[in-house]
Amino acid sequence: MRIVIAGGHGQIALRLERLLAARGDEVAGIIRRAEQGDDLRAAGAEPILCDLESASVEEVAAHLRGADAAVFAAGAGPGSGAARKYTVDRGAAILFTDAAEQAGVRRYVVVSSMGADPSHQGDDVFDVYLRAKGEADEYVRSRTALDWTIVRPGGLTDDAGTGLVRLEVSTGPGTIPRDDVAAVLAELVETSATAGLILELISGSTPISVAVKSVAGN
Numbered sequence: 001m002r003i004v005i006a007g008g009h010g011q012i013a014l015r016l017e018r019l020l021a022a023r024g025d026e027v028a029g030i031i032r033r034a035e036q037g038d039d040l041r042a043a044g045a046e047p048i049l050c051d052l053e054s055a056s057v058e059e060v061a062a063h064l065r066g067a068d069a070a071v072f073a074a075g076a077g078p079g080s081g082a083a084r085k086y087t088v089d090r091g092a093a094i095l096f097t098d099a100a101e102q103a104g105v106r107r108y109v110v111v112s113s114m115g116a117d118p119s120h121q122g123d124d125v126f127d128v129y130l131r132a133k134g135e136a137d138e139y140v141r142s143r144t145a146l147d148w149t150i151v152r153p154g155g156l157t158d159d160a161g162t163g164l165v166r167l168e169v170s171t172g173p174g175t176i177p178r179d180d181v182a183a184v185l186a187e188l189v190e191t192s193a194t195a196g197l198i199l200e201l202i203s204g205s206t207p208i209s210v211a212v213k214s215v216a217g218n
Contacts, residue, residue: 002026003189004067004105006052006096007074008045009036012111012156015182016071017045023186030063030074052092060099069107069189070100082128089129093136101145107195108146109188111181112137114154114173114200137198147195149188153181154202166204167211174202187212 008029021044037047116133161179
């Protein structure tokens, strides 16, 4: 498969790129800064320089043509203010969705957040983040040309992955290592039977491949 990842230099994305490249997939990651390219190449991914905050749908679609799957894993990051939650976590997500549709990429996986909700109340930066993510998710859900799956991890940690998770429509609160989030995404990009699902993800007791097969209904 050829898989293009938005937010290619993110912590989850770099892990995902390594996993996909190791199994023989052709991987590309969209990055904003040229100096990030070496990290992607080291992970086995092709860097694509494109700023999703300023690019047009047509520009991004050109980078997506020929891809078998697209993953939105971009985010404004923990140090950013409320404005960038809207330009990246909402705006870039919608742009990337439109570009995938225009490029004819059907399989589309989104890294969202537990608690994402377009009607979430509050003015703190994290409140704005959850609202922006929720609005982006709502937009993705409306796109009938995409075989989308939205993943909403709990609190992210840098602990070593265990390969054991809970992946369900509703898990309740919890945490999960970024390693395990990446491993779940690697399974989901090639499991289109999960299309149309919004899934919460935390650490648990089920092996990842079993958890993905279970929500896929097989």
